[in-house]
Amino acid sequence: MSMCCRPPQIALFLFLTLCLIGCKGCNPDTCDPPCDTIATPYTLEIPPFFPPMDIPEDNPLTEEGIELGRLLFWEKALSADGSMSCGSCHLPSAGFADPNPYSTGITGAQGIRNAMAIVNLGWASAYFWDGRSTSLEEQILEPVSHPDEMALPWNEAVQKLQNMGTNENDIDYPSRFNLAFATTEITPDLVTKAIAQFLRIMVSADSKFDQWRRGETSLTDDEFAGYQMFLLEGGDPEITPGGQFGGDCFHCHSEAGLQFSDYLFRNNGLDSTFTNDAGLAGVTGNSLDSGRFKTPTLRNIALTAPYMHDGRFQTLEEVIDHYNSGGLPSTTVDPFMKYNTGGLMLSEAQKARLIAFMHTLTDTAFIADPRFQDPH
Secondary structure (H helix, E strand, O other): OOOOOOOOOOOOHHHHHHHHHHOOOOOOOOOOOOOOOOOOEOOOOOOOOOOOOOOOOOOOOEHHHHHHHHHHHOOHHHOOOOOOOHHHHOEHHHOOEOOOOOOEOOOOOEOOOOOOOOOOHHHOOOEOOOOOEOOHHHHHHHHHHOOOOOOOOHHHHHHHHHHHHHOOOOOOHHHHHHHHHOOOOOOHHHHHHHHHHHHHOOOOOOOHHHHHHOOOOOOOHHHHHHHHHHOOOEOOOOOOOOOOOEOOOOOOOOOHHHOOOOOOEEOOOOOOOOOOOOEOHHHHOOHHHOOEEEOOOOOOHHHOOOEOOOOOEOOHHHHHHHHHHOOOOOOOOOOOOOOOOOOOOOOHHHHHHHHHHHHOOOOHHHHHOHHHOOOO
């Protein structure tokens, strides 16, 4: 055992104690990684009315890990030709989403779904439109090696990062990993952990609606009327049991915890058949999941067009018109859809008020936050 992990027992006893307790990953038998590399804990401030965030025990937030994750999120070296980063499909100006219906990879190939917005992901329980990943760390693994996206096998990706420490014009990633994880050996697991740390601090909680909830501002008459519609059941009460001539939004885009998503999987009546994209059923193999997709958050919704899993709607007006119509019937359509009772039957003025409310969920401070911008 080397002296870094076994100093003189009396004079440096306290040093040894701090080393063994404070250094994540320090192996006292091998002293590898170095015991004097201790990442700085990061305390995430949970916004008012938000629930606690479930942060994995094996990937706590640290200052060094978050900064490394930011570098890696915007690192184009993680694509096969060095032209694309994670941020290429998650633009700040588009609410960290893609303004195109489908993202285009380095080969020119396009996916079949719209890139979901990056916002408040630390409170989600499943990722991708079909929920095939159950953690942020797992979700991050796919785009780098996917042939239609960044198209770089992970063994080559980590080797590129490892070698960048030898070029004075490049970021010294081995040293960065040593600061964050107490090892200079770069692995896919550590890359995804760093990016996940960065994504977890991308918290949006300062929209006009948030400010109103905190008592810092007022909503206009139209915005407040739209909010009330958001909370009311949809449909004509003479036709739809319990109908209140509302927008019927709250069932799926719950205000609980200010997430504006229940993070569940629903068929919202876009199609009657699902030969092109089965949604959740493609993951579970259960036909009862056909056409069911993850409920996106309404936060920054005015910035994240186009809408739906396939980007078929370009405007919020089109989205509201879809729900106003009641949607299309199918064997798995969500019971909250009003396809069999004439839809929501909202007037043009009501639709405008509902959209005015949605605009109050835009958080300009979030998309302009310098902590989330490209550092390269």
